[in-house]
Amino acid sequence: MGPRRAILLDIDGVLTVSWRAFPGAGAAVERLRSLGWPLAFVTNTTSLPRRAIAENLRTAGIEVADGEIFTAPRAAAAFLRQQYPEARCLLLNSGSVEADLEGVNVVESDADLVLTGGAGPEIGYDDWNRAFRLLLKGAPLVAMQRNLSWVTEAGPQLDIGAFLAGLEEASGVKAIVIGKPAAEFYSAVLRDLGAEATASIMVGDDVESDVLAAQAVGMRGILVRTGKFRPEALEAAAGRPDDVIDSVADVPPLVGPAPLE
DSSP: OOOOOOEEEEOBTTTEETTEEOTTHHHHHHHHHHTTOOEEEEEOOOSSOHHHHHHHHHHTTOOOOGGGEEEHHHHHHHHHHHHOTTOEEEEEOSSOOGGGOTTOEEOSSSOSEEEEOOOOTTSOHHHHHHHHHHHHTTOOEEESOOOSEEEETTEEEEOHHHHHHHHHHHHOOOOEEOSTTOHHHHHHHHHHHTOOGGGOEEEESOIIIIIIHHHHTTOEEEEESSTTOOHHHHHHSSSOOSEEESOGGGHHHHHOSOOOO
16 A cells, blocks of 8 residues: 545635635535545634634635644644643734644633734734744744734735744744644644655645645645746745646546555
8 A cells, every 4th residue: 555645725716715715616615525635725824713714714615624624723722722822822812713622721821822813904013023022032833823924805904924923033933833834734634634744635726825735745736827826936946846726626537546555
């Protein structure tokens, strides 16, 4: 028997935009299942817990199980339980992901660790200044993700990475990044699936965080021309995807049946 294979599918920008499915997304997922591919749905989304994400996908016509969703908050919780089990965390995040932060002690005051999620209007100057002062006192900085932007029906939106860079520069503290593009994020998903990186595939719309990061751990990287894809970003990228396709609908004919193990 050979190594187990799997396909990791980014959600936002690959399967959906503002929780509306791209044409053919639901059919592509079902076709990949029929071809024998184990699937994982991976996301840096920090506005919703994975149960709500799965429900949104099902409502959009993409059949997934809650347990197939792998989020940055879920990975961050596992990291914090292992590395900072007693930490009192100041959480800067737009949305509610407490359900995925099992075992994490989120507090309003007297924090000794700064945990960031995703950007939003409810995170204001006072919040960033509190985090800045904690970092100056020696608090670690843990980021669920550091995306610079994401795409909605209204167009591109700034994400936490744009603000995180300023916080790092001002404080001199470098964030520990847990979600994509961190190698440990991809490795943790593959471990959960029992899959080998060299036998698995990542499909994403961000050439650096999705595709090249997955290639760095040994996976095949497929870039789709949807979501945040921009030709100039591909041209300027530090490497090249294994494949560039128009949409997730093109994945099943590209990859074919999962090889027998």
